[in-house]
Amino acid sequence: MQSFVSLARRVSVAPTLLACVALFILMVMTFFDVILRSVFNAPIEAATELTRILMAILVFSVLPMISAGKGQIAVDLTDGLFARLRLSRARDAIVYLASGIMLIWPIQRVWILAERARDYGDVTEYLSIPVFYIGWFIAASTAITALSMIVTGLLHIFSPQSLPEHSQ
Template sequence: MSFSAWLSTHYEEKGLVKWLAFFLEVIAAITLLILMLLTCTDVLGRYLFDNSLDAASELTEICIAVLVFAEMPIITWRGGHVVVDILDRFIGDKVIKALGLLSIFVMSSSLYYVAHRIFFIGERSIRRGEESEYLAIPMGHVVQYIAIMSWITAGSVITYGIYILLFPNTPTQHSDTDSSVSNSKEAK
């Protein structure tokens, strides 16, 4: 099986979004591996050699930021956020669509504004030469990464929201139970 066939099998997204999702999930997976190795090394060093890694907490904070913000656009595009729809049965479809448009606007504009402020803070941090305590990592670059991923997430909110509003009956996410049920029906 070729790589593009594998990618098409495992990713439902289309075009550039599929490649962006794959790339961001590779970043998240590598970061998670680094976190696992870092934690194991720190614990082994602490209990076997009575000496832990000095920069373990610093690297853990940076890795968690990279991991969380790499997954935010993917989770947003796949509709993986928690949605409370208790009142949907009592409200008409037009009101639900209007509230959906309002929520898309509020979430995307909030993310955009927060990302703009975060990017400004990252620029200021780079100008001041702020570095991490043990490894002297320029923290402005990490902060700017958070801003860029927030901008991408804001774009994901807009595109996902418009997609859901234009195609409300299209399934956007499939759970493992849904796919296993459909696979068992196809097998019969």
């Protein structure tokens, strides 16, 4: 079990690097767009569509790690109660499992929309990038998120010692 967790940690570097590259490209593009717009009155025409694509890559590439690693925003109004009753691990397992299972519906819907865009031949306005690639990426990232949440929920039940200290 420990080797599985260490493998998952090593693999998680790739989406982080992808998000970093997307953020860097977004920052550079925004900088040049502002300069070109202000100084030369010639904005980057494709900046809007590139911003949307890069934001999708940025958000959905780190979604599995944020979701499985307790990085999401949470209001801990009942943490004291669950800690006193020693039910925190059971609550976390139920939340992870339920959340992972509930993600199946959005995965299906996004995949259907991506396939529809592929069938229609939808492309972006300026660069003619096929839209279905972004849909496939979002569906795949959400599927990985669902899987990682289900695995994390199962780890809470069957192997809590393999989880990092901050997620118990």
